[in-house]
Amino acid sequence: DGGITQSPKYLFRKEGQNVTLSCEQNLNHDAMYWYRQDPGQGLRLIYYSQIVNDFQKGDIAEGYSVSREKKESFPLTVTSAQKNPTAFYLCASSPHGRVNTEAFFGQGTRLTVV
């Protein structure tokens, strides 16, 4: 079945460490997104990519980095520069440029800094 897979589901990180969250899709979508979700704040866009080898900063990119070396993969690295990384992270994908088509979401990764 086609879909988006995020791993791991739960992740624990010590302060000062970088950590990478995985997002893979087999929907042949060009566009991929990373969102951060905190209680009471909805979804905030971290980074998005509309094509391989290209990506743009979203609203809260500081302390995060991404790569898009393959169409199906869009990993997110939470660096030690991110002051408050504990949150629920959601990855999504959609066909690029098709405004009448919805985005599909993974099941999320809950990151906790210990």
Next chain:
Amino acid sequence: GDSVTQMEGPVTLSEEAFLTINCTYTATGYPSLFWYVQYPGEGLQLLLKATKADDKGSNKGFEATYRKETTSFHLEKGSVQVSDSAVYFCALIFGGGSNYKLTFGKGTLLTVNP
């Protein structure tokens, strides 16, 4: 820029009550509009969508009509169930090229009591 404003929660209803969650948007053109639902600990699932003015999206007893004149996309259900308890997000997609991206409201938590 594009934005989505939805009513703040939480919303608490008794089973079989009528539900309305208000959503209005700001966009420079004609976006596609979506409602997503998120159950506890999970990613987002598409609930319904509308891609042009006066379209009505419907699914699982939920409905929303794309109103261009009031820039609104309110979610309604005639008789809610306990299983409808979740967070509901209004969203839009608009634009092309480098401006193509999803925009979400902050989400509305719905709790339905038996």
